[in-house]
Amino acid sequence: MITIDGSHGEGGGQVLRTALALSIATAQPFRIDGIRAGRKKPGLLRQHLTAVRAATAVANAQVEGDVLGSSALTFAPRAIEPGAYRFAIGSAGSATLVLQTVLPPLLLANAASTISLEGGTHNPSAPPFDFLARVFLPLINQVGPRVDATLLRHGFYPAGGGGFTVTIRPAARLTRGEWLARGAIVTRRVRVLVANLPRHIGTREVKTAARVLNWDEACGKVDVVSGTPGPGNVVLVEVESEHVTEICSGFGEAGTPAEAVAERAAKEARRYIASGVPVGRHLADQLLPVLALGEGGSFRTLTLSPHALTNIEVIRQFVDRRITVTDEGRDVFRVDVDRG
Numbered sequence: 001m002i003t004i005d006g007s008h009g010e011g012g013g014q015v016l017r018t019a020l021a022l023s024i025a026t027a028q029p030f031r032i033d034g035i036r037a038g039r040k041k042p043g044l045l046r047q048h049l050t051a052v053r054a055a056t057a058v059a060n061a062q063v064e065g066d067v068l069g070s071s072a073l074t075f076a077p078r079a080i081e082p083g084a085y086r087f088a089i090g091s092a093g094s095a096t097l098v099l100q101t102v103l104p105p106l107l108l109a110n111a112a113s114t115i116s117l118e119g120g121t122h123n124p125s126a127p128p129f130d131f132l133a134r135v136f137l138p139l140i141n142q143v144g145p146r147v148d149a150t151l152l153r154h155g156f157y158p159a160g161g162g163g164f165t166v167t168i169r170p171a172a173r174l175t176r177g178e179w180l181a182r183g184a185i186v187t188r189r190v191r192v193l194v195a196n197l198p199r200h201i202g203t204r205e206v207k208t209a210a211r212v213l214n215w216d217e218a219c220g221k222v223d224v225v226s227g228t229p230g231p232g233n234v235v236l237v238e239v240e241s242e243h244v245t246e247i248c249s250g251f252g253e254a255g256t257p258a259e260a261v262a263e264r265a266a267k268e269a270r271r272y273i274a275s276g277v278p279v280g281r282h283l284a285d286q287l288l289p290v291l292a293l294g295e296g297g298s299f300r301t302l303t304l305s306p307h308a309l310t311n312i313e314v315i316r317q318f319v320d321r322r323i324t325v326t327d328e329g330r331d332v333f334r335v336d337v338d339r340g
Helices: 013-026 046-059 095-106 129-143 199-213 258-275 281-293 306-318
Strands: 002-005 030-033 062-064 072-076 084-088 113-119 146-153 162-169 177-179 185-195 220-225 232-241 245-251 297-301 321-329 332-339
Touching (some): 002 013, 002 306, 013 030, 013 046, 013 072, 013 095, 046 072, 046 084, 046 095, 129 146, 129 232, 129 245, 177 281, 185 199, 185 258, 199 232, 232 258, 281 306, 281 332, 306 321
Parallel strands (some): 002 030, 084 113, 177 297
Antiparallel strands (some): 113 162, 146 162, 297 332
């Protein structure tokens, strides 16, 4: 049985999610201690427990320690079971992170699956739904499977209440993925979501993002979202290139001026554009487990995040892969995933 130190690296939920995904895909049991030891509230929170239970259902697994607040977990998968699933977090916890847990093994299942997820769709501690649908899944679809996501309701932090569905048509194998150049930039967009808040917040954010990026304000759009249980505000700066798309996000919160929210997202996008890389920092850590389960791949990205570095260490415990990170200078790194 593989033993994992949950306090390692970024010391958060990423260690657990990646371990669950790879355990199911490789049929290897594991035990993790010190779950989320690096966080202010360690142990399993509701969204992490939902991820564990989702993994348990998909793998028909035997589990010990799957209770709120637990700092240790033993997980023994039996077999990948594709099918129709519904997972509800019951809070504003990120539904996209629950999907991260079960998607990699279901990409290799022997039949299609449909997953309905309820909870937070736009959470400051996770990739928003727009990133999932427009940035991550298009690259997954390039290596063999076909995955489509449909947003049903927005769910903003802290009220939640959102939902989306994902259909997964697996592939017999995951082919090699290579994203070394992004090509010319095709479209630049600033999209602001505003729910149960004054529209002028979004207008100010569009204006600020356009100024920071030196873009025409005509690239911006404010979408007023209805039917959500609580307020919400998200700035989405999208850079669509020939080969990839990147979305940098900023989340409104009480006490933070709209201009500061937009500036944060715009500066992240400006850094991405200046680097010339195809793969953004958040996309890098999500690609790694998928490439490790397939025929590998290569991509250029920015300085690796703690999440990505942690993912590399967890991957090495489950699969025989040689993962090489090369500093090419000027905030550009090349990552190669190959068979060991």
